[in-house]
Amino acid sequence: MQTFVTKGASGTRALGERLGAALRGRTGGRVVALFGGMGMGKTVFVTGVAAGMGLCDAVCSPTFAIVNVYGDDALCHFDMYRVQTWEDLLSTGFFEYLDAGSVLCVEWSENIENALPADAVCVTLRQGNAEDERVVTVEGIEL
Numbered sequence: 001m002q003t004f005v006t007k008g009a010s011g012t013r014a015l016g017e018r019l020g021a022a023l024r025g026r027t028g029g030r031v032v033a034l035f036g037g038m039g040m041g042k043t044v045f046v047t048g049v050a051a052g053m054g055l056c057d058a059v060c061s062p063t064f065a066i067v068n069v070y071g072d073d074a075l076c077h078f079d080m081y082r083v084q085t086w087e088d089l090l091s092t093g094f095f096e097y098l099d100a101g102s103v104l105c106v107e108w109s110e111n112i113e114n115a116l117p118a119d120a121v122c123v124t125l126r127q128g129n130a131e132d133e134r135v136v137t138v139e140g141i142e143l
Contacts, residue, residue, distance in 0.1 A: 020052020
């Protein structure tokens with residue numbers, strides 16, 4: 001497990017870029033399980049992942065859509081905040097995207113922890129000592 005301290009949205013985004021670059025061409029461990037409370041920077045982090053993968057699409061929170069897809073299925077960005085049951089999860093298309101080999105970034109992974117693949121990269125974002133500081137732990141990949 002690696003631990004990083006980021007300053008501001010730009011620092012969180014830059015760390016996401018490092019992860020996105022590390023995921024390029026990787027065959028296993030292409031699910032990024034994001035954990036952290038409201039406002040911790042999960043969507044900002046995914047914006048960095050997209051940039052690190054060479055995608056130029058503007059990333060926005062999939063809160064209402066549940067999933068946003070970028071770069072011809074290269075990156076699927078899920079928000080599982082409202083997913084409470086197995087049926088809810090099935091209705092998101094999660095398993096279809098997983099089978100397609102896309103990179104999946106999953107916000108609110110707490111809600112689907114039992115469905116995550118064993119090789120998922122786990123990223124936890126927490127409040128640091130300062131308002132704009134985040135403590136980010138990354139497991140499952142070297143950055």
